[in-house]
Amino acid sequence: MMKTPHTDEKTLLLPQASHGYQFNHCKTVSCQHFGSTNTDHYVLQRSNPSKPILVCRECGAFPPLINNHDVDAEVTRLKQQQSSGLPACSNTECDNFALPVLTHRQLYHAFGYSGDRQRYRCKCCQTTLVDRWSGFNSKNQLQQKLLAMLFTGYAVRDICRRLNMNPKSFYDQLSHIASRCRRQLAMFDARLFKHTQALELASDISPLQPNNDNGVLWVASCEARTGYVVSQDLNYQQHEQETSHEHHDPFADGTRYMAPPAAKLVEPPLAPPQGLLAKIDAKYRDMMSRPNLEDPLTNMARINYPAKGCLIRPQYTVYAHYLHLSQLLQDSEQLSIFMPQETLLRSACISVFVERIKANTVHPIYIECDKEWQHGQPAGRIDIVLMGWWRDRWAFTRHDNISKGICHLGGEKDNEAFWLEHASHDAITAYQQRFQDQFNQLVNEPRRKLRPGGLLPLLDIYRAWNNLCRQDRSGQTPAQKMGLVTKPLTLEELLS
Ligand SMILES: [Zn+2]
Ligand SMILES: [Zn+2]
Structure with missing residues (x-):
């Protein structure tokens, strides 16, 4: 034989x-x-x-196994996406690849001008590049009007009519605005990552278009107290991928690109259980029933696969999301990550930070609570319950029958009262919810169902506006609360 x-x-x-x-x-x-x-x-x-x-x-x-090379390649894709339109070395073989000039001056030489725009040369590979957005923005007024209308809920066709433009120039302007927003954010982000020794992040993952079942998931992380969004990624790319795969094979490079899956039979969802403990228990059972427990799409009956572009298996985007964050946050000595109960977030987080979790410098924490829970209340009596296949150690407390539970995924014990009072992922959950409410019309447009690509520039614009312009009840923006700037940016300043 x-x-x-x-x-x-x-x-x-x-x-x-x-x-x-x-x-x-x-x-x-x-x-x-x-x-x-x-x-x-x-x-x-x-x-x-x-x-x-x-x-x-x-x-x-x-x-479940994962292809390491594909996680690595996905980080490159996410970096490209975030620095898209920013002046940065575009040579994927170069050490300076996708590191923007604006935040990594030491890696580039100024190299003359192209018109009124600054040109640079990469010190490592000698590639030259132009900062497209360094000149005067002659479209500032028009772009302000466009954004103001978009933010107040006008439909695209109404904006086009009022501003006398066709849909193509609308989307062109939108993508120019998004590039300017990424440019502004890059400068603030760089300062944030440099000066933060102890950081608390909140992460969440949600369908980008909740009514569409198109498989596009949106993972985002913000500073938990101020709501400054540090990173957000989609498991979707706008351009077509030559080869995609119906089945996940962790031994084959490129397996993260997902072919449209066949419809399948799944158990109809049961009526949502009452009570926090029962909800958490049901969620564990739901996650265990996934054919791949790190891929929430594997127990969807049917995916309305986008007509353009390509879906990526979500575990690759989420692992890459944390891997990219871990590279940005090397200087932070203490890092807490607050998240809702979701195996994918947990697995990605502890796999990426495995050494730091062993050293107790990263605290990943699940938080679930009843809607009426008031954040910041001191914990009352604490009950410990071991839950799920992993026997995760949850700590629960309640006030007037309203409950909150936390689970320290790094295994820390004896600090439950602190985390019950302190830990919350509300800031990022509310951010995602606000986006979906604010752009409800655009997000749920019937033709947008299979064309999520049009929302990509809007996400970048929304993150910039959220961080730099949006004031909370105290009149402060997240960037102000982080101490990165002394006043809110106006739309005009954002676009200049
Ligand atoms: Zn280079
Ligand atoms: Zn083991």
């Missing part, structure tokens, strides 16, 4: 590491093999497709 050549070479049973990243390991924080990449610690097999490929010998966990 012929033996297939590699079956006993254990190293081939895990997807290859990429630039030192190996995200396939035991993800049970309390297990002694947590984070281990030693293949002796696992039962590994690839011959029976109906069984998990990796099972931890110690705790029995069987985390």
